[in-house]
Amino acid sequence: SVFTNQHAASINVAQRIANLIKTKQEKGEKAILGLATGATPVGVYAELIRMHKEEGLSFKNVVTFNLDEYYPMKPDAAQSYVTFMSEQLFNHIDIEKENIHIPDGTLPESEVADFCLNYEKKISSYGGLDLQILGIGRTGHIGFNEPGSAPNSGTRLVTLDDLTRRDASRDFGGKENVPTKAITMGVGTIFKAREIILMAWNQKKAPIIKKAVEGEISAEVPATYLQLSDQVEFILDSDAASEL
Numbered sequence: 001s002v003f004t005n006q007h008a009a010s011i012n013v014a015q016r017i018a019n020l021i022k023t024k025q026e027k028g029e030k031a032i033l034g035l036a037t038g039a040t041p042v043g044v045y046a047e048l049i050r051m052h053k054e055e056g057l058s059f060k061n062v063v064t065f066n067l068d069e070y071y072p073m074k075p076d077a078a079q080s081y082v083t084f085m086s087e088q089l090f091n092h093i094d095i096e097k098e099n100i101h102i103p104d105g106t107l108p109e110s111e112v113a114d115f116c117l118n119y120e121k122k123i124s125s126y127g128g129l130d131l132q133i134l135g136i137g138r139t140g141h142i143g144f145n146e147p148g149s150a151p152n153s154g155t156r157l158v159t160l161d162d163l164t165r166r167d168a169s170r171d172f173g174g175k176e177n178v179p180t181k182a183i184t185m186g187v188g189t190i191f192k193a194r195e196i197i198l199m200a201w202n203q204k205k206a207p208i209i210k211k212a213v214e215g216e217i218s219a220e221v222p223a224t225y226l227q228l229s230d231q232v233e234f235i236l237d238s239d240a241a242s243e244l
């Protein structure tokens with residue numbers, strides 16, 4: 001779907017998340033959400049916070065799994081996705097701390113593979129993700145699944161693309177300070193979600209959205225894999241959709 005602006009689009013996505021949470025609440029079940037970082041989902045999180053504060057939307061039954069984290073990364077660093085999620089969402093809602101999962105950027109490299117396997121198992125132990133939200137990087141990455149990622153890839157340690165590190169350089173005060181690696185859910189992990197929403201706003205995402213939606217399915221643009229699934233919806237503003 002294409003919305004006239006990112007505000008309207010973000011409100012639509014937030015409402016769908018809220019509906020999922022409420023439907024699960026009525027059944028006495030947990031809502032299992034896959035969450036994303038970056039500028040794109042900030043408006044969705046802001047609307048969810050507003051719904052919590054003004055409409056009493058509760059997150060007590062919500063379990064979250066974030067897509068990715070830089071590696072290495074200390075959770076209390078300003079650029080960590082832990083800090084990002086706390087500031088943009090978790091500090092402002094009533095979610096239980098033990099229900100929040102974000103890949104651990106502090107592990108020694110020898111322990112990362114085990115951690116990644118456990119991350120997958122943890123998601124499965126909750127019956128899988130009900131809904132995964134995604135942004136898209138200009139390399140066509142989803143999560144941090146850079147070009148070359150396999151469609152069945154699982155949670156793992158990856159090397160970041162040069163363009164991705166350049167795009168992150170402002171947050172880190174220079175590309176040389178951006179970690180070269182990250183832990184990310186795999187394309188296969190994302191695909192197991194029962195519903196996937198990819199959001200993109202602004203003109204600068206228009207070329208990659210064209211490739212993701214209309215381009216040949218290929219590892220060169222991992223977001224093209226989303227064409228293979230019926231559970232995927234692209235939520236765009238008119239600028240991001242302008243080359244379609």
Ligand code: GLP
Nearest residue numbers: 037038039040135136137143144
């Ligand atoms: C980072 C995140 C991605 C995100 C992308 C786009 O690379 N790991 O999950 O989709 O940035 O960021 P933005 O939303 O700021 O354009």
